[in-house]
Amino acid sequence: MENFEFYVPTKIIFGKKTEEKIGEILKKDGIKKVLFVYGRESIKKIGLYDRVVKALKESGIDFIEHSGVKPNPVLSHTREGIKKAKENKVKAILAVGGGSAIDEGKAIAVGAKTKKDIWKYFKGEEVIETALPIYTILTLAATGSEMNGFAVITNEETKEKLNIASEHIFPRVSILNPELTYTVTSQYQAYAAVDVIAHIIEYYFTCKVCPNLSNRISEGLIKTVMETTEIILKDPKNYKARAEFMWSSTLALNGLTRTGVGGGLFPNHLIAHALGGIYDLPHGACLSIVIPAWMSWYKEENKSQFERFAKEIFGVSSAEDGISALKNWFKKIGAPVSLKEVNISEKEIPEIAEKGYNIAKIWGIENLYSKEVIEEILKKAIK
Amino acid sequence: MENFEFYVPTKIIFGKKTEEKIGEILKKDGIKKVLFVYGRESIKKIGLYDRVVKALKESGIDFIEHSGVKPNPVLSHTREGIKKAKENKVKAILAVGGGSAIDEGKAIAVGAKTKKDIWKYFKGEEVIETALPIYTILTLAATGSEMNGFAVITNEETKEKLNIASEHIFPRVSILNPELTYTVTSQYQAYAAVDVIAHIIEYYFTCKVCPNLSNRISEGLIKTVMETTEIILKDPKNYKARAEFMWSSTLALNGLTRTGVGGGLFPNHLIAHALGGIYDLPHGACLSIVIPAWMSWYKEENKSQFERFAKEIFGVSSAEDGISALKNWFKKIGAPVSLKEVNISEKEIPEIAEKGYNIAKIWGIENLYSKEVIEEILKKAIK
Structure with missing residues (x-):
C-alpha cells in the first residue's frame, strides 16, 4: 500500500x-x-x-x-x-x-x-x-x-x-x-449509477499498487450499485434498494476506495467535465459516453486490473469483454454510450479536447492528458 | 437498511x-x-x-x-x-x-x-x-x-x-x-487476526437486515485478514501484507461494517471478556475459544447468513461446514479453540458464566445471555 x-x-x-x-x-x-x-x-x-x-x-x-x-x-x-x-x-x-x-x-x-x-x-x-x-x-x-x-x-x-x-x-x-430519492426518474437514476461507478473505477483502474482490500471494497460497491439500480428502475419505491444505492454512492467518493492505492487520477471526469462545460449535458451522461472509450484506450496500462474487473463484476475473462459488458450495461439502463446519441459530431471533438486539456493543466496532469490524447479517446466514443 | x-x-x-x-x-x-x-x-x-x-x-x-x-x-x-x-x-x-x-x-x-x-x-x-x-x-x-x-x-x-x-x-x-508491527510475534499475530475477524462477524451474524453492501464489505475484510495473516506468519516483514492487515483491522471496528445492519450485539466479546477478566488470557485466545462454540449455538437464528459466510469465505455450502472451516483455520494459525487447551476445566464454567451475565446486564442484553445460556455455549468449547 x-x-x-x-x-x-x-x-x-x-x-x-x-x-x-x-x-x-x-x-x-x-x-x-x-x-x-x-x-x-x-x-x-x-x-x-x-x-x-x-x-x-x-x-x-x-x-x-x-x-x-x-x-x-x-x-x-x-x-x-x-x-x-x-x-x-x-x-x-x-x-x-x-x-x-x-x-x-x-x-x-x-x-x-x-x-x-x-x-x-x-x-x-x-x-x-x-x-x-x-x-x-x-x-x-x-x-x-x-x-x-x-x-x-x-x-x-x-x-x-x-x-x-x-x-x-x-x-x-x-x-x-x-x-x-423515490421521485428520482429512471433517467436520472441511470446517470447517478454511472456517476457512482465512475467514482469507483477512476481509482480502481488508475491505481499504482491496487491492494486486494481496496479492490474488494470497490467491487462490493460496484456490484451493489448495479443490482440496486436494476431493482430501482423496476420498482422506484423499493426502500432497501434505494437505501443500499444511496449509502454506496456516499462511500464511493469519501476516500475509502482510494486508501493505499496511490495514483488515483480522474481522467474520465476530466473529459466529462470538458463535455459538460460546453454542452450542459447531465454529468452521468457525459461519463457513460467517455468511460468505455477511455477504458479501451487505457486497458493495456493496467491489464491485470482490467481482467480482474471483467472477472469479478461480469464473470468474463478478458479486459475487452469486461469493457463491452459495462458498455452494454450502460445501454441497458438507458445511459448514452456515444457522442452521436447526444448529437455531438466528430468535428466538435477538438474544442472539447481543448477544454479538457485546460482542466488537465489545472490538475497538473497535462503531460498525461494532452489535447491529442483526449482527441484520441473521444474518437473512440463517436458512435 | x-x-x-x-x-x-x-x-x-x-x-x-x-x-x-x-x-x-x-x-x-x-x-x-x-x-x-x-x-x-x-x-x-x-x-x-x-x-x-x-x-x-x-x-x-x-x-x-x-x-x-x-x-x-x-x-x-x-x-x-x-x-x-x-x-x-x-x-x-x-x-x-x-x-x-x-x-x-x-x-x-x-x-x-x-x-x-x-x-x-x-x-x-x-x-x-x-x-x-x-x-x-x-x-x-x-x-x-x-x-x-x-x-x-x-x-x-x-x-x-x-x-x-x-x-x-x-x-x-x-x-x-x-x-x-514487524516484530509482532506469530502467536500475537494469530490472536490479532482472531480479534479482527471477531469484530467483523459479531455484526455480520447478529445483523437484523444484513444488507448486501455491508456483507460484501465484511467478507472483503475477512478474506484480506486471512490471506495477509498467512503471509505474515511466513514472512513477518512483508510490508504489503502487514499494511493490508493493519488497515483491515482499523476498518473492522470503526463502524463501517455495522452501517444499516441493525442489531449488532457483541456476544463473543461478552463471553471473551468474562474469560479474560478472570484468567488474564490474551483477548484473541479467549475469542478463538468462544467463537466456534457461539457459532454452533447461534447458527439456526440467522441460517442464511451462516450459509452465505460458508460459501463466500470458505467455498463450502453448509453453515456447519463454514463453522468447522473457521475453527480449523484458527487451529492452523495457532490459536486455541477449546477451554482445555488453556487449562480451564468444565467445573470453572459457572464462574465464567456468572461474570458474563454481569456484563450482559451492563450491556442490557441479559434477557438474551442469561447465565444458563452462557454455560450452554461454553460447554460447547470444553475440548
Whole structure:
C-alpha cells in the first residue's frame, strides 16, 4: 500500500424521517441563522421544503433562502449566494438537494468567509483556509458530495467546469433519507449509477499498487450499485434498494476506495467535465459516453486490473469483454454510450479536447492528458 | 437498511515513517504538553521510543511519561495515569502501542477531565461529557481502538473487564506505520487476526437486515485478514501484507461494517471478556475459544447468513461446514479453540458464566445471555 491520509469528519444521519432532525442538529451546534440553498420545485413537490421549514422554525433557526441552483451549478448564481450570505451574516449553509445544491452550498461557504473572488479558488490560484459550516439533506444519491471535500462549479462565461478540494468543505452533518430519492426518474437514476461507478473505477483502474482490500471494497460497491439500480428502475419505491444505492454512492467518493492505492487520477471526469462545460449535458451522461472509450484506450496500462474487473463484476475473462459488458450495461439502463446519441459530431471533438486539456493543466496532469490524447479517446466514443 | 448514524472523526496518517510527524501534528493543534502512555520495553527495542521523543523535542512538546500499561490494561494503573495527567496539567494524551496503551490512554483522557471516579463510567453509572484530545501511534493491529470510540479496562479487584463508548474518545489523529508491527510475534499475530475477524462477524451474524453492501464489505475484510495473516506468519516483514492487515483491522471496528445492519450485539466479546477478566488470557485466545462454540449455538437464528459466510469465505455450502472451516483455520494459525487447551476445566464454567451475565446486564442484553445460556455455549468449547 502507498502512504495515505484518511479523514472524513462528516456525521451521517441515515434513514427514514431523519430530515425532521435538522432543526435540533443546528440548534445543538449553536447555529441560529442559515442560508437555505436548494434548486427549484422538486423539494416542494415532495413536501420536503415544508418539513425543513417546519423543523427550522420549531428550533428557532432563522433562514434566508437561496433557491434556483441549476443541475450543473453555475458561478453567477454562486456569487449571488455569497452576496446573500455576507449581507445576512448567516452562520452556516444548509444545502437541500443533490450534488448540485451541495456543491454550490460549499462554494458559497468558502466565498462567504473571504474577500477574494471565489473563482480564483477553482482556478487553483488561492487556497481555501476556512469556510462556513455546511449541513446537507440529500435528495439525489450520486455525487458523494455529502461526505467529501469536493465541489464542482461551472463558469458559464468561460465554459469552464472546475472543482475545489479542501478539508474545510466537508459537510459537518449530512442527512440521508432514501425515501427522499423515490421521485428520482429512471433517467436520472441511470446517470447517478454511472456517476457512482465512475467514482469507483477512476481509482480502481488508475491505481499504482491496487491492494486486494481496496479492490474488494470497490467491487462490493460496484456490484451493489448495479443490482440496486436494476431493482430501482423496476420498482422506484423499493426502500432497501434505494437505501443500499444511496449509502454506496456516499462511500464511493469519501476516500475509502482510494486508501493505499496511490495514483488515483480522474481522467474520465476530466473529459466529462470538458463535455459538460460546453454542452450542459447531465454529468452521468457525459461519463457513460467517455468511460468505455477511455477504458479501451487505457486497458493495456493496467491489464491485470482490467481482467480482474471483467472477472469479478461480469464473470468474463478478458479486459475487452469486461469493457463491452459495462458498455452494454450502460445501454441497458438507458445511459448514452456515444457522442452521436447526444448529437455531438466528430468535428466538435477538438474544442472539447481543448477544454479538457485546460482542466488537465489545472490538475497538473497535462503531460498525461494532452489535447491529442483526449482527441484520441473521444474518437473512440463517436458512435 | 436500518436507520444508523456514522461518525468517525479520527484522521488516519498511514504509511512508512509517519511516526516522525507526531511532533508537528501536536504543534499544529496547539498542544504543548502531553501524557506519553505506553507499555514496557517493546517500543524501546524497535527504536520507536527514541524516534517519538526526538519528534516531540524537535517540536517543543513537553511530555510526562506513563509507562507500564499491561496487555489487558488495568484500573489501578489507569488511575495512576489520571493522577499524573491532572497533576501535570497535560493538554492531551499520546498513546503509543497496541489497543492496550490506546484504551488506557482513552480512559485517562476521560478521567483527567472529571472529578468523578473513572470506574463509574465503565459501570454505566456516569455518561462521558468530555475528554482530553487523544493521539495514537499504533504498534499492534488488532483492536481497532485507533479509530473508534471504545475502550476496555479490567478492574483487577473485582475481576471485571468492562468498556466505555463515546464520541469524545475517538482519537483525533492516529498514526499507522505497518513497519512498526514487524516484530509482532506469530502467536500475537494469530490472536490479532482472531480479534479482527471477531469484530467483523459479531455484526455480520447478529445483523437484523444484513444488507448486501455491508456483507460484501465484511467478507472483503475477512478474506484480506486471512490471506495477509498467512503471509505474515511466513514472512513477518512483508510490508504489503502487514499494511493490508493493519488497515483491515482499523476498518473492522470503526463502524463501517455495522452501517444499516441493525442489531449488532457483541456476544463473543461478552463471553471473551468474562474469560479474560478472570484468567488474564490474551483477548484473541479467549475469542478463538468462544467463537466456534457461539457459532454452533447461534447458527439456526440467522441460517442464511451462516450459509452465505460458508460459501463466500470458505467455498463450502453448509453453515456447519463454514463453522468447522473457521475453527480449523484458527487451529492452523495457532490459536486455541477449546477451554482445555488453556487449562480451564468444565467445573470453572459457572464462574465464567456468572461474570458474563454481569456484563450482559451492563450491556442490557441479559434477557438474551442469561447465565444458563452462557454455560450452554461454553460447554460447547470444553475440548
